[in-house]
Amino acid sequence: MATDFFTLKGKTAVLTGAARGLGLTFATALASANCNIAVLDILHEPSPCLLALRDHHDIKLEYYRTDITSRREVSVAIEKIEAEFGRIDINVNAAGVVTDESFLTTTDENVDHTFAVNFTGSFLVAQACANSMVARYKSVHGSKPAAQPTNGTIILIASIATYIASSAQQISCYAASKAAVKGLVKPMAMELAPYGIRVNSLSPGYMMTDMMRGLQEQQPQLVDQFERETLFGRVGIPGELKGPILYLCCASASGWYTGQDLLVDGGASTWKHPAILATA
Numbered sequence: 001m002a003t004d005f006f007t008l009k010g011k012t013a014v015l016t017g018a019a020r021g022l023g024l025t026f027a028t029a030l031a032s033a034n035c036n037i038a039v040l041d042i043l044h045e046p047s048p049c050l051l052a053l054r055d056h057h058d059i060k061l062e063y064y065r066t067d068i069t070s071r072r073e074v075s076v077a078i079e080k081i082e083a084e085f086g087r088i089d090i091n092v093n094a095a096g097v098v099t100d101e102s103f104l105t106t107t108d109e110n111v112d113h114t115f116a117v118n119f120t121g122s123f124l125v126a127q128a129c130a131n132s133m134v135a136r137y138k139s140v141h142g143s144k145p146a147a148q149p150t151n152g153t154i155i156l157i158a159s160i161a162t163y164i165a166s167s168a169q170q171i172s173c174y175a176a177s178k179a180a181v182k183g184l185v186k187p188m189a190m191e192l193a194p195y196g197i198r199v200n201s202l203s204p205g206y207m208m209t210d211m212m213r214g215l216q217e218q219q220p221q222l223v224d225q226f227e228r229e230t231l232f233g234r235v236g237i238p239g240e241l242k243g244p245i246l247y248l249c250c251a252s253a254s255g256w257y258t259g260q261d262l263l264v265d266g267g268a269s270t271w272k273h274p275a276i277l278a279t280a
């Protein structure tokens with residue numbers, strides 16, 4: 001019963017940023033539910049772990065090297081995916097960048113690049129996937145509004161940074177770009193519901209990924225502080241987001257959940273940290 005509940009057999013998911021990191025974890029979770037997977041990422045080569053999912057789960061999986069900040073590149077990739085997979089049911093937008101930079105000295109380059117990838121990139125891919133889902137809906141149901149939330153689902157990746165600022169980081173530009181991403185959720189959910197499409201965001205807390213390792217190299221104390229900020233004394237591991245992403249993607253589990261942000265942060269945003277009190 002539980003297995004059937006979380007099956008995605010015959011579905012196709014378009015994931016961005018799944019060459020590594022949380023996107024790769026999301027791909028692994030969806031593959032375990034037998035979902036076919038198309039990945040858009042800017043890296044030349046994805047992690048071998050991504051390509052191994054193909055044989056391990058006997059699914060269709062293709063990698064499309066794409067800069068999601070380019071409307072042209074996104075259109076080309078989505079057209080190929082429609083032709084090669086036949087349909088798009090799920091879109092998870094995990095590609096993202098972060099630069100630690102004081103607000104007072106944040107450069108134009110940081111503002112432009114962070115918003116281009118985190119906001120515009122997610123917008124362009126979600127828009128292209130939504131148009132594909134809407135076209136499929138109309139071809140079957142015409143203009144009749146959907147009563148069932150089963151035609152598609154779009155998940156944007158926001159962040160704990162939209163809930164609280166951490167004194168360990170100076171990432172105002174990143175936080176604002178993620179707030180912009182979250183700002184898409186409610187209007188998109190409203191506009192796309194008549195086509196049976198749900199839209200939500202997932203806000204991870206502090207997770208140990210390559211992004212986090214990169215930040216840790218610049219600021220060795222960073223992870224120490226993040227560990228003290230959660231209720232369990234450690235940062236999250238990517239596998240702890242597998243359940244939440246499967247929940248969001250499976251209409252059987254989350255069909256009545258749309259227009260929301262799901263915050264999964266090990267309790268980091270729920271208390272007044274001893275780390276802060278100790279320095280007060």
Ligand SMILES: NC(=O)c1ccc[n+]([C@@H]2O[C@H](COP(=O)([O-])OP(=O)(O)OC[C@H]3O[C@@H](n4cnc5c(N)ncnc54)[C@H](O)[C@@H]3O)[C@@H](O)[C@H]2O)c1
Binds near residue numbers: 042093097160205
């Ligand atoms: N790691 C965390 O603690 C954390 C916390 C909250 C939110 N997030 C968010 O989760 C998502 C994944 O983060 P991560 O830690 O796995 O990061 P990561 O750096 O490990 O992975 C990000 C991926 O995005 C891809 N990417 C970057 N620019 C791109 C572009 N222009 N076009 C296509 N792909 C591009 C990268 O190549 C990479 O594969 C991001 O949106 C991030 O902001 C992460």
